[in-house]
Amino acid sequence: xxxRCFWVTDSKLYQEYHDTEWGEPVYDDAVLFEFxxxxxxxAGLNWLxxxxxxxxxxxxxxxFDYQKIANYSDKKQQELLQNEGIIRNRLKIQSAITNAQxxxxxxxxxxxxxxxxxxxxxGKPILNCFHQRNEVPATTQISDAISKTLKKRGFKFVGSxxxxxxxxxxxxVNDHTATCFKFHHSCK
Numbered sequence: 001x002x003x004r005c006f007w008v009t010d011s012k013l014y015q016e017y018h019d020t021e022w023g024e025p026v027y028d029d030a031v032l033f034e035f036x037x038x039x040x041x042x043a044g045l046n047w048l049x050x051x052x053x054x055x056x057x058x059x060x061x062x063x064f065d066y067q068k069i070a071n072y073s074d075k076k077q078q079e080l081l082q083n084e085g086i087i088r089n090r091l092k093i094q095s096a097i098t099n100a101q102x103x104x105x106x107x108x109x110x111x112x113x114x115x116x117x118x119x120x121x122x123g124k125p126i127l128n129c130f131h132q133r134n135e136v137p138a139t140t141q142i143s144d145a146i147s148k149t150l151k152k153r154g155f156k157f158v159g160s161x162x163x164x165x166x167x168x169x170x171x172x173v174n175d176h177t178a179t180c181f182k183f184h185h186s187c188k
Contacts, residue, residue, distance in 0.1 A: 005180045006133045013051050023182065025125050025171035027114045032170060033103055034064040037096050039166045040157035041087045047165070049087075056085030061096065069100035095156030102154050118172065120146050126173045129187035136175055139164050 008018045026032055038057065042050045050057075060083050062068040072080075080086065080093045103113055110116040118124075120142055130136050143164035150158040167173045176182040 002181045003179050005177050014048055017051055023171050023174050023176050029113045032113055033066045035169050039162050041092050043157050043162050060086050066100040066103050072097050099155050121172050125171050127185045128175050131178045
């Protein structure tokens with residue numbers, strides 16, 4: 001049986017997510033936006049809750065098309081508030097629209113959101129070497145800096161904890177624990 005990170009449950013969906021996505025470096029803006037949207041909806045909730053609703057989010061938010069989301073009307077926001085398949089939180093729905101608009105602004109300014117976000121880690125993943133659950137941080141100085149920068153630009157639901165979870169999800173940091181089968185680097 002494969003040994004996985006401590007947080008992975010018996011859920012097949014969670015195991016598949018851990019085994020194929022979590023911690024894998026993502027440089028594609030569309031995928032980065034998907035994770036940013038999902039992480040902001042996850043704020044205060046369990047990630048498995050979001051994973052279980054991911055396909056509902058995909059349908060509700062036009063396949064995470066940030067160009068479309070940036071132009072959502074009040075009518076579309078009302079539809080989303082009625083959609084039982086997603087997290088029906090008015091502030092989070094509004095933040096998805098605001099964040100999409102600001103995401104596009106960053107693309108214009110930096111050539112891509114990927115260029116912008118990866119610049120915080122010099123374009124390559126930080127490889128951590130954690131053995132125990134209590135060693136894995138909820139925030140770091142880098143997640144603090146990204147959070148502060150995004151908030152200054154007007155992004156919502158991007159506190160340091162949310163941003164660190166985003167960094168883990170998109171592989172900006174590799175936090176697979178040393179006992180996990182996905183751990184492939186040496187500890188210094």
